[in-house]
Amino acid sequence: MSLKGEKTRSRILDITKSLVMKKGFAGTSIDDILKEAKLTKGAFFHHFKGKAELAKELVERHAMNDLAMFERFVGEAEAATDDPLRQMILFLEKFEEYISNSEDPSPGCMYAVYTYESMQFEPSVRDFVADTLRRWTSIYVRKYQELIDSYPPKIPVTARQLAELTVSIVEGGLIQQRAYGDVRVTKRQSLQLRNYLFLLFGEPKTKAA
Amino acid sequence: MSLKGEKTRSRILDITKSLVMKKGFAGTSIDDILKEAKLTKGAFFHHFKGKAELAKELVERHAMNDLAMFERFVGEAEAATDDPLRQMILFLEKFEEYISNSEDPSPGCMYAVYTYESMQFEPSVRDFVADTLRRWTSIYVRKYQELIDSYPPKIPVTARQLAELTVSIVEGGLIQQRAYGDVRVTKRQSLQLRNYLFLLFGEPKTKAA
DNA sequence: TTTATAACAGACCGCCCGGTTTGTTTGCAA
DNA sequence: TTGCAAACAAACCGGGCGGTCTGTTATAAA
Numbered sequence: 001m002s003l004k005g006e007k008t009r010s011r012i013l014d015i016t017k018s019l020v021m022k023k024g025f026a027g028t029s030i031d032d033i034l035k036e037a038k039l040t041k042g043a044f045f046h047h048f049k050g051k052a053e054l055a056k057e058l059v060e061r062h063a064m065n066d067l068a069m070f071e072r073f074v075g076e077a078e079a080a081t082d083d084p085l086r087q088m089i090l091f092l093e094k095f096e097e098y099i100s101n102s103e104d105p106s107p108g109c110m111y112a113v114y115t116y117e118s119m120q121f122e123p124s125v126r127d128f129v130a131d132t133l134r135r136w137t138s139i140y141v142r143k144y145q146e147l148i149d150s151y152p153p154k155i156p157v158t159a160r161q162l163a164e165l166t167v168s169i170v171e172g173g174l175i176q177q178r179a180y181g182d183v184r185v186t187k188r189q190s191l192q193l194r195n196y197l198f199l200l201f202g203e204p205k206t207k208a209a
Numbered sequence: 210m211s212l213k214g215e216k217t218r219s220r221i222l223d224i225t226k227s228l229v230m231k232k233g234f235a236g237t238s239i240d241d242i243l244k245e246a247k248l249t250k251g252a253f254f255h256h257f258k259g260k261a262e263l264a265k266e267l268v269e270r271h272a273m274n275d276l277a278m279f280e281r282f283v284g285e286a287e288a289a290t291d292d293p294l295r296q297m298i299l300f301l302e303k304f305e306e307y308i309s310n311s312e313d314p315s316p317g318c319m320y321a322v323y324t325y326e327s328m329q330f331e332p333s334v335r336d337f338v339a340d341t342l343r344r345w346t347s348i349y350v351r352k353y354q355e356l357i358d359s360y361p362p363k364i365p366v367t368a369r370q371l372a373e374l375t376v377s378i379v380e381g382g383l384i385q386q387r388a389y390g391d392v393r394v395t396k397r398q399s400l401q402l403r404n405y406l407f408l409l410f411g412e413p414k415t416k417a418a
Numbered sequence: 419t420t421t422a423t424a425a426c427a428g429a430c431c432g433c434c435c436g437g438t439t440t441g442t443t444t445g446c447a448a
Numbered sequence: 449t450t451g452c453a454a455a456c457a458a459a460c461c462g463g464g465c466g467g468t469c470t471g472t473t474a475t476a477a478a
Contacts, residue, residue, distance in 0.1 A: 002475070005425060023328040026235035029465065040427050041467080047425090051466065108325060115388045116317060116325050119232040130388045155404050164385065164394065165401045171384045172377025179324045179339045185373065192374040192405075195364050199408035211445070214455060238435060250437080252456050260436065 009047045012037055016058055022106040025055060025117050055114075056125050062110050063132040069098075070139055084147040085204045088197065091143070092190050099170075100187040108178045109171055137163045151201040162197075169193050218256045221246055225267055231315040234264060234326050264323075265334050271319050272341040278307075279348055293356040294413045297406065300352070301399050308379075309396040317387045318380055346372045360410040371406075378402050 015036045019028040030051060034044055048054045077090040114121060114129045121129075140163035148159055173186030224245045228237040239260060243253055257263045286299040323330060323338045330338075349372035357368055382395030 002424065004475085008425075024233065024235055024326045026233055027326060027329055030467085031465080042428070042469095042471095043426050045467070109384075111388070112321070112384050113325050115384055116322050117233045117236060118387070120236055130390075133385065133388050154408060157401070157404065161397065161401055165378070165398055167385060168381025168398045169374070169377050171381035172379065173381075175318075175321050175324055175380045176342065176373065176376060178327070179320070179342050181339075188370065189374055189377045192366070192370055195366065196401075196405040196408070199363060199405070211454065213445080217455080239437090240435075249457050251439095251441095251458070254437070255455060 005047070008037075008039070008043065012039070012044065012047060012054075013058055013061060016054060017062065017110070018106075020058065020113060021104070021108055021110065024113060025120050030054075052122060052125075055121055056128075059110060059114055059125060059129060059132075063128070063135075066110075067132070067135055067139070070095075070136065073098075074139060074143065083204055084143065084150050085197075085201055088143055088147055089194060089204070092194055095170075096187040096190045099173075099190075100183050102183070106178065107174060107183065109174050112171055112174065133167065137167055139163075140166050147197075147201060151205075153200045154202075155200065157200065166193060214256070217246075217248070217252065221248070221253065221256060221263075222267055222270060225263060226271065226319070227315075229267065229322060230313070230317055230319065233322060234329050239263075261331060261334075264330055265337075268319060268323055268334060268338060268341075272337070272344075275319075276341070276344055276348070279304075279345065282307075283348060283352065292413055293352065293359050294406075294410055297352055297356055298403060298413070301403055304379075305396045305399045308382075308399075309392050311392070315387070316383060316392065318383050321380055321383065342376065346376055348372075349375050356406075356410060360414075362409045363411075364409065366409065375402060 012033060016028070016033050019032055019036065022028075023032075030041070030044055034040060037043075048057070073091050073094045074087075076094065077087040080090055081087055111129050111133055114125070118126050118129075137160075141159045144159035144162040148157070169189045169192070170186060173189035177183060177185040221242060225237070225242050228241055228245070231237075232241075239250070239253055243249060246252075257266070282300050282303045283296075285303065286296040289299055290296055320338050320342055323334070327335050327338075346369075350368045353368035353371040357366070378398045378401070379395060382398035386392060386394040
């Protein structure tokens with residue numbers, strides 16, 4: 001595939017993402033996409049077999065970028081300090097900055113869109129979304145396990161419970177953010193999570209310790 | 210309106226609710242609804258001006274029932290004990306039982322559906338959903354304020370922050386519940402919230418105190 | 419320069435969508 | 449029993465939908 005073709009294909013996916021996050025998948029027609037991309041049916045069906053393939057590639061590309069971003073946040077936090085608690089706090093701060101600084105006019109989570117419109121997609125795509133959520137969760141599980149291992153929690157909790165809770169708080173924050181049109185909601189939720197972690201694990205140990 | 214007419218109208222709304230929660234609003238056609246209701250276009254448009262009015266009435270009816278249920282849970286908790294912390298725990302337990310015992314094959318929150326498909330609805334409906342979320346939140350605000358007033362929190366938090374967090378946890382739990390097909394997820398999230406509240410406010414005071 | 423193919427344009431198709439219209443049946447009050 | 453509105457049935461309509469088909473232009477290797 002040529003460079004130009006690859007660029008067009010990517011542009012279609014970009015516009016699709018924007019429209020789907022704004023109007024939903026069923027609410028976004030191929031013509032809508034092509035109108036914004038200033039292309040025609042010929043171009044679209046040259047690059048994609050149909051709307052189903054577009055949906056699949058869209059969420060796959062997003063999952064790749066999204067998970068990579070979270071891994072990058074984790075990596076940056078790990079580079080900054082060896083302390084698991086400081087790492088987690090740093091990670092959450094990075095996330096909070098990211099989520100509240102996005103000037104996205106229609107915020108939200110693509111996995112949530114795919115989940116609530118699940119019948120629009122092939123079972124394999126539904127499975128992929130669930131798997132991606134699991135992968136996202138397992139990033140947290142790893143970090144929370146390290147945290148639990150070096151900071152005995154005040155209450156018995158598993159890393160998986162905390163990871164699932166973190167995903168919930170993000171997803172719930174994004175829904176309210178979208179409903180209220182207030183980009184600060186999710187950040188506030190993340191702050192409450194940090195409160196919980198503080199109560200669970202206490203202050204970060206001093207470097208001397 | 211006759212009794213029979215009112216029954217049909219209600220049946221249309223029931224079926225619509227089930228289909229919308231399963232396939233989304235844009236993904237649910239009037240014909241889909243009528244097929245399941247064993248009715249025809251004539252019946253539908255006799256009862257509703259169009260799909261927009263159906264959407265409005267559906268979410269309004271749901272909001273009424275839903276808020277009433279939460280108020281009922283609160284009332285039952287208040288009837289059981291005077292202690293705000295015990296009330297909150299009781300309330301969450303009632304909610305956990307409700308959310309994990311529903312044999313709904315396509316679980317989720319209708320407000321989330323409306324929020325992620327917001328462009329499908331008139332601005333007034335979008336506003337109504339946001340208002341309903343605010344009303345839902347304010348039920349929690351009231352109870353959390355009472356809680357804060359009699360149990361000094363270990364960390365300074367506002368009732369509004371806790372209320373928003375509670376909504377987030379529920380919404381996020383429902384998304385994962387739907388994505389994974391596991392009805393126990395939201396209950397687990399609620400348990401984590403109770404952990405947080407326990408760390409924040411401590412054990413309930415003894416009755417003697 | 420030729421030539422194969424990728425990268426499109428745009429007309430076209432059948433289906434299903436929300437909505438309309440016309441007609442029929444039912445229930446109930448006078 | 450009649451009259452009349454409510455409660456439907458069902459055919460119909462225009463438009464938009466996903467998708468196809470044919471043709472044209474750009475690109476890059478031989």
